[in-house]
Every structure is written in structure tokens, then in C-alpha cells.
Amino acid sequence: MYHIISIRDFERSDLDYLLDRAQEFDTGNYRPGMLDDKLVALLFFEPSTRTRMSFATAMARLGGKSISVDSVEASSIVKGETLADTIRVISSYVDAIVLRHPKEGAARLASEFATVPIINAGDGAGQHPSQTLLDLYTIRQSMPVDGIDVGLLGDLRYGRTAHSLALALSLYGVTLHTIAPGGLEMPANIALELRERGMEVVEHPNVEEAIRELDVLYVTRIQRERFPDSASYYNVASSYRITTDLLDGVKERLMILHPLPRAGEIDPAVDRTPYARYFEQARNGVPVRMALLHEVMR
Amino acid sequence: MSRKDPSRGLLVSPIKNGTVIDHITAGEALNVLRILGITGSTRECLSIATNVESKRMGKKDIVKIENRELRTEEVDRIALLAPHAKINIIRDYKVVEKKGVEIPEILRGVVRCPNPGCITNTNEPVASTFEVLDKGLHCLYCDWLIKDDIANHII
Ligand SMILES: Nc1ncnc2c1ncn2[C@@H]1O[C@H](COP(=O)(O)OP(=O)(O)O)[C@@H](O)[C@H]1O
Ligand SMILES: [Mg+2]
Ligand SMILES: [Zn+2]
Numbered sequence: 121m122y123h124i125i126s127i128r129d130f131e132r133s134d135l136d137y138l139l140d141r142a143q144e145f146d147t148g149n150y151r152p153g154m155l156d157d158k159l160v161a162l163l164f165f166e167p168s169t170r171t172r173m174s175f176a177t178a179m180a181r182l183g184g185k186s187i188s189v190d191s192v193e194a195s196s197i198v199k200g201e202t203l204a205d206t207i208r209v210i211s212s213y214v215d216a217i218v219l220r221h222p223k224e225g226a227a228r229l230a231s232e233f234a235t236v237p238i239i240n241a242g243d244g245a246g247q248h249p250s251q252t253l254l255d256l257y258t259i260r261q262s263m264p265v266d267g268i269d270v271g272l273l274g275d276l277r278y279g280r281t282a283h284s285l286a287l288a289l290s291l292y293g294v295t296l297h298t299i300a301p302g303g304l305e306m307p308a309n310i311a312l313e314l315r316e317r318g319m320e321v322v323e324h325p326n327v328e329e330a331i332r333e334l335d336v337l338y339v340t341r342i343q344r345e346r347f348p349d350s351a352s353y354y355n356v357a358s359s360y361r362i363t364t365d366l367l368d369g370v371k372e373r374l375m376i377l378h379p380l381p382r383a384g385e386i387d388p389a390v391d392r393t394p395y396a397r398y399f400e401q402a403r404n405g406v407p408v409r410m411a412l413l414h415e416v417m418r
Numbered sequence: 419m420s421r422k423d424p425s426r427g428l429l430v431s432p433i434k435n436g437t438v439i440d441h442i443t444a445g446e447a448l449n450v451l452r453i454l455g456i457t458g459s460t461r462e463c464l465s466i467a468t469n470v471e472s473k474r475m476g477k478k479d480i481v482k483i484e485n486r487e488l489r490t491e492e493v494d495r496i497a498l499l500a501p502h503a504k505i506n507i508i509r510d511y512k513v514v515e516k517k518g519v520e521i522p523e524i525l526r527g528v529v530r531c532p533n534p535g536c537i538t539n540t541n542e543p544v545a546s547t548f549e550v551l552d553k554g555l556h557c558l559y560c561d562w563l564i565k566d567d568i569a570n571h572i573i
Binding site for chain 2: 126128202203204221222223224225226228229232243244245246309312
């Protein structure tokens, strides 16, 4: 059985294969009723609109159906029940389960008890592989991923999307530039793992210093909860905000990405520049998730 | 050896049946007892010698437990604290079996994951699972890495 749990489980050839498949779905090169006899459960123990909707959309586009359990329903269904039991039961209803859960390792555990494939749609501060695939897909639409310079900006300590993207990029000979406020730097063990995978990781004190070198700037959210008071939050947040002034002299092909939703990290004026690619990125969630759903249920 | 050297003799009285854990890293004897679940209130008859002179190790600790032979999981835990320990099984006053300890590739249910958000720290029916790497212990559920202070995480 084929589960999609963590970006660490993938080799480069697996990623390339899935990205190629996504491209076929994106360009309409597929049979619309491919999954018309299939049913997927979208089991979300944590709120999410975007990810849940894009999986539902992807399933519908393939002719399949989905049953959706949102965070409120999920917590009442399973009152006192273990995730292991919930997964065993729901496995008997559907052909695959898309799971979001607040605990790290939840998807791995689910895969041990499921009798159908599990797709991890985010487990706590852990992994979110479909997000990483759509990030890669978006980059690859504009340029070959090999050897490019990618900047990660924002909360690199708790930001799961940043960690799994960095791990994936380490398979492509990418140079990573990290730009994080004090206290939100990338954890030492992740930086170590990236270097062990042969990645060059360069730390920068601010965006200005790095931005002209970059092919991709990946901006993540700085969460207010991480700061003791709103003054220190606003202080940090304003110095990590992307504005049009910062874009003077950047590479022509620079793309600015963001997993969305954004708070104040990117000035809306940036949306009108050719560098802003985050809405396109969000849209790419559908073909990428079509590829994943099809792959596990084919 | 000690028997051949009357000036030193056995540090503690001989046991008829049980286990002698010899060559424990000096200072770790009490941690070894803790992970074996032996506390002040258990009924096992045991003797402990710490910081004993050893030709091979400089100083070492020794633990002798009467009427108990260790299970493999217990030996695995000892390996984490005292990689040079030797387990001697004593029957009828004689050493009938002598084995080293070895840290297994995968530790299941041996170490608690320090990440409070890890699924193994919930009521789910799974044991913590770590793979043993040169740089530390890696949680196979949440990817946490335990680099040092392993004794404090042993269940
Ligand atoms: N009957 C016994 N009671 C208590 N301790 C014993 C007994 N027999 C051996 N030992 C201890 O077990 C350890 C291993 O014994 P042995 O194999 O004779 O020596 P060594 O490993 O030092 O060559 C030593 O620390 C020894 O003192
Ligand atoms: Mg000896
Ligand atoms: Zn863990």
C-alpha cells in the first residue's frame, strides 16, 4: 500500500514522477472519470479550509467522491476514542484517508492501523508533504529546480512548510538562504540534517542582504503567539515585511511564494509585481493533489 | 580474577543465583538500577559497588542482583548507559553465561520522546520508536533528535 506521510520518505525520482503526473493533470491530459468508483475521507482534526477544499476539488475533478469531517465533527465523533481506532473504522468505509491532526507523527501512526492509503495533510509542527510538492511544482513551472538559490524567510523554527520544503530542495542541489528573526531560527538539528544531505545553508541577518541573490523567496507566517507582547511582535513583523522597495535590483526571474494565508508579511502592493506568484502557487494545490489521490488509489 | 588475588577478594558476598552486571561506566550504577525498576522498596537482594578500580576501565561500577536474570529489553536499556557493561548470569555460584551489551538499531518502548507534541506521548496504542544514529536517537514518528542526556529519557 502506498501512503504519503513525510517528505523524508521520498527520493528525488519519486518527487519528479509525482510532479510530472501533476503536470499531466494540470494540462488536462487525463481521463476525467478516473476515480469515479472511489471515495475518500477528508478527516481533519484541525481547522483548514484551503487544504481540505483543494483535496475535495481534486477528488471531484477525477470523478470521485469525498466525505468530509471537519475539526468540530471529528472531535465529537471520536470523543475518547484513539486515533488508531478511528482510522481502523474509517478505513472500512472508504478507499483512502486524507488526515490532518495536531500531533506530530499522527499520519505515521494512522498508516500503521489503516487498511487503505493515508495521505498526510499536516501533522502538528511536523510534515505536510502535499504542500511541499505544490511548492516544488510552482518553482518548476518557471525554472529548473537544480542548483537555484532559495531564500526561506520568517518563522523557520516552527514553520513546518519551511522544513519540509528545505528537505525536498536538498535533493536538487539548491543553496538555501535562511532569514529568520532572533528566536525563530531554523532548529540546529534540521540545519545539520540539511548539511548532511549535502546542502549549502547560508544564514542572513536580513532580507536586504540576501534578496538580490535569490531565484525564489519563500515567505512564511510569523505567528503572533510566539511573542510575549504585541509590541515585540509588530517590531519583528515590520522588519520582515516584503515591500516593493525591497525589490529593487532583484533577479528578473525571482519568484515570491507564500503558503497562505498571509498576515502582514507581504505588502499587497507586491501582488501587482511579476514576482508575486503565491496565488498561482495556491491554485497548483489542485493538480498536485489530483496526482497524489490518483497515485494512492489507482 | 578477584578470586585469585586474596588481598582484594570479592567486594561483596557471593550470590548463588542471579546476575552480575560488571564493567558499568563509573557512576552509572544507580541509573542502571533505576531503568531495571529496582528502587529502595523492591525486594531483590542486591549489592552495588561504585568507583571500583578496574585494570581495563580505570574505574567502574558493579551491580549484583540475586535471583533475577535480565530480559533482552532490559539489557538494551543498559547498553544506552553503559556500553561496556558485561552481563554475567550466575547459577549455583558459577558464571554460566557472559554477554556484552549492544545498542540495537531500533529502540522500541525504551526511550520516551521529549517532544510533548509527539503522537507517542498520547494514549494511542503505540510504543515510542527511535532509530539509533551516530548523532543521536531519532524519533520515527515526529523526527525529534535526542543528542545527549539519554539516561533521563529512558522509560
Ligand atoms: N557467585 C558469585 N557471586 C557474586 N559475584 C560473582 C560470582 N561469581 C562471579 N562474580 C562476579 O562476576 C564478575 C564476572 O566474573 P568472572 O567471569 O569470574 O570474572 P571476569 O569477568 O572479571 O574475568 C566479577 O565481577 C566477579 O566478581
Ligand atoms: Mg573482572
Ligand atoms: Zn517523537
